Amino acid sequence: MDKQKSTIGRRKEAVARVFLAKGTGIILVNGKDYKTYFPIIYLQNQVEMPLKAIDALDKFDVTVSLDGGGTKGQAEAVKLGIARGLIALNGDFRPNLKLAGVLRRDPRRVERKKPGKKKARKSFQFSKR
Numbered sequence: 001m002d003k004q005k006s007t008i009g010r011r012k013e014a015v016a017r018v019f020l021a022k023g024t025g026i027i028l029v030n031g032k033d034y035k036t037y038f039p040i041i042y043l044q045n046q047v048e049m050p051l052k053a054i055d056a057l058d059k060f061d062v063t064v065s066l067d068g069g070g071t072k073g074q075a076e077a078v079k080l081g082i083a084r085g086l087i088a089l090n091g092d093f094r095p096n097l098k099l100a101g102v103l104r105r106d107p108r109r110v111e112r113k114k115p116g117k118k119k120a121r122k123s124f125q126f127s128k129r
Contacts, residue, residue: 003021003022003089004019004020004021005019005020005021005085005088005089006018006019006020006085007020007081007082007084007085007088008081008084009076009077009078009079009080009081009082009083009084009105010077010080010105011069011073011074011076011077011080011105011106012069012070012073012108012109012110013068013069013073014066014067014068014069014070014073014074014076014077015066015067015068015069015077016064016065016066016067016074016077016078016080016081017064017065017066017067017081018062018063018064018078018081018082018084018085019062019063019064019065019085020060020061020062020082020085020086020088020089021060021061022059022060022061023059023060023061024058024061025057025058025059025060025061026061026062027047027048027061027062027064028062028063028064029047029064029066029078030064030065030066034047034064034078038071038074038075040071043071043072043075044075046075046076046078046079047075047078047079047082049079049100049102050079050082050083050086050097050100050102051082051086052100053096053097053099053100053102054086054093054096054097056086060086060089062082062085064078064081066078076106079102080102080103080105082102083097083102083103084103087103
């Protein structure tokens, strides 16, 4: 591990600290293999997306420390962290990653609950009489 880059990816309440180095394609999330940590195929594809965009699935070792959020938010936070780390290692990857759409942080958050409502927008059942 001659050059290791550390980046952060966020999504909703999830924060992923990503450590990227040249290697053989091992992806560890909180000490486990990412396929064990994210058993759903869709989430595994989200994690792999930045590496697939530059055809480097077996060229980098990724270690991730995850905190907060749910599984989908965590997977998308890892995606952003890996993409940022790849750019930090080599700026030439940027056009392909941008084309794949993995460089943009998803800004959507959970809307707050409003007073007089059941949830953020859901109202109590209306009764005319």
